[in-house]
Amino acid sequence: MDYDVIVVGSGPGGYVAAIRASQLGLKTAVIERESLGGICLNWGCIPTKALLKSAQVFEYLNHAADYGIKVQGGEADFEAVVKRSRGVADGMSKGVQFLMKKNKIDVIVGFGKLKGKGTVEVSNAGTVKNYTAKHIILATGGRSRELPNLKQDGKKIIGYRQAMNLPKQPKSIVVVGSGAIGIEFAYFYNTMGTKVTVVEYLDNIVPLEDEEISKQLARILKKQGMNIMTGSNVESVDTSGELCKVSVKTANGVEVLEAEVVLSAVGISTNIEGIGLEEVGVKTDKGKVLVDDYYKTNIEGVYAIGDIVKGQALAHVASAEGITCVEKIAGHHPEPIDYNNIPGCTYCSPEIASVGLTEKAAKAAGYELKVGKFPFSASGKASAAGAKDGFVKVIFDAKYGEFLGAHMIGANVTEMIAEIVVARKLETTGMEMIKAVHPHPTMSEAIMEACADAYGEVIHL
Structure with missing residues (x-):
């Protein structure tokens, strides 16, 4: 065997699992097709927090008089805000590169796919190579979920990835979905001066939260100038004109909204296609890999963690799962994760x-x-x-x-x-x-x- 452990994917589940494996004396490699740190570091948790910090600073400037400070007209430079966010993400990704070297973990660039017992096939720029390991951990994460009536074109109908990297600030945006991702972007764009409408299918925004929290947040965001439509459903989007025409079904009938951009923030889909699950017989259910309390699949030597398994699709959950999985592999006796004691955070203001x-x-x-x-x-x-x-x-x-x-x-x-x-x-x-x-x-x-x-x-x- 080339390795004791191969981890497929280097997000907060994968790279953390790899580091813990190395700490425990296991010869480890990580396979990554894009950037170390995965979506969280490069296109998720970290760069969005950088954007939100810029929005908060802008908000402070606009309310400086409330603190007895006189400021001569602050102006938001959207391109500079985005550039700063990308710089923060790049710095974090370089930090993961350093951690890989420090812990003597091999980084294999390419797309990893299960190939029979203990084997991962890695394809990169036309070349294909096989690597072997006693234990293979799948940590392939998720991507923006697409609804059939809300197909993303990357320009007018976008996902979170484009939302943090737009070339210019839109004058108006409709955000579909009011979970953490939707609300964070809604707050960011609203604070930066974009006209924002949030459309939520359920009766409350941030629907997983306690009802009193949801109602209080809705009151505050409306006060900040946001338009919030709950109990509403986007039926279709016409992108043929200069502006998107968004048909929204409400309790009072269909309302047509106009906006430069529509952000689809209706959750995530798991990245389990094309990674060899069917070929080797790994069991899945409703887009999730089936695992035991220690993330072992039904196939000996194959494990799965993070967004592709049961539990909350959160970075800190993936990291905890990676550590638990590897400690069990190494012969330790870790406690199973208590999914009822996982904190959830939304970083709007x-x-x-x-x-x-x-x-x-x-x-x-x-x-x-x-x-x-x-x-x-x-x-x-x-x-x-x-x-x-x-x-x-x-x-x-x-x-x-x-x-x-x-x-x-x-x-x-x-x-x-x-x-x-x-x-x-x-x-x-x-x-x-x-x-x-x-x-x-x-x-x-x-x-x-x-x-x-x-x-x-x-x-x-």
């Missing part, structure tokens, strides 16, 4: 962060609840920072004090959610959260205060 059960789901599961809320309008740090929008909501089981879930909307809440993830991992109860002294003045105090509110002990409300 205000940010959203959540973990665990929503109030609706907790009630449906039969729990008797203690629910606490603390608004940032009552937080000293939030007032000083000029970031009073939003709140922290916590949900406990009334009987045993189990921390069932937390949902936040506000400034920097994506940094605060980790406290809840750790607390839930350690099976911390509501009373323990209240008695854990939080620093003052901070945004994180709102967590302690929300917990206190659940138990009727809140001080600052």
Whole structure:
């Protein structure tokens, strides 16, 4: 065998799995057809955060007077904003190249495909070569999902990849889908001065979030000038003219919207075509590879992690799966991942962060609840920072004090959610959260205060 482990794909699942494998003494290679770091580093999580930071800085400039600062007319340079975002992504990808060298991992450039027992065929620029390994980990990730009535042409109807690399700023955009990707781009373009309409099929935007969070975000985004259409469905898009004509079916009939660009943000499709799954007999179901708790497929020596398996399609999930998978291969005894304790974050402004059960789901599961809320309008740090929008909501089981879930909307809440993830991992109860002294003045105090509110002990409300 050429290697102990070959990883197909170098996104946050693949490259992390490869590094952990190398740390554990396994001879490792990564196969990548494009750029190290995958979609997350090059076209997803990282460059979008760079765009959003530019939007936030622009927003600060526009509201500088609120902080007693006089600024002479700030102007957004869209091309420079995009260029900065690409620079950040390139820097991160180079960082992964360094990590590959540091950990003595071979990087094989090309498209990897399973070829019989322990073999991966790699094709690149007309050449084909086979590599062998005892263990092959598939980490091929996902791409922007296409709807039959919303075919992407890369110019007028685009996916997330084109959305962060447009040559010029559109005057108007319709965003179809209001999950994390759709809302982040909607916020970015709206802040930069583009007229934005969000179309969501379900009754609430960010539909996976707690209902109170969804409604609060919708109120704030509308106040920022965004047009939001929920309970609506894009039936067709006519791209023949200068502007796209978007036919949207609403409760009141069909409405035709005009926009320069339509962004399809209706989720992701898995990259499982053409990688040899059928040929070697790897079982799949509804576009996902079937695996056990340690990411082993039904075929000996073949594993799968990340977007192509069950669980949330998130970078931090893929990384955790890669580590768990490799540690099991190396003979360790890792704990299976608890998919009920995975944080979700949306980086619009205000940010959203959540973990665990929503109030609706907790009630449906039969729990008797203690629910606490603390608004940032009552937080000293939030007032000083000029970031009073939003709140922290916590949900406990009334009987045993189990921390069932937390949902936040506000400034920097994506940094605060980790406290809840750790607390839930350690099976911390509501009373323990209240008695854990939080620093003052901070945004994180709102967590302690929300917990206190659940138990009727809140001080600052």
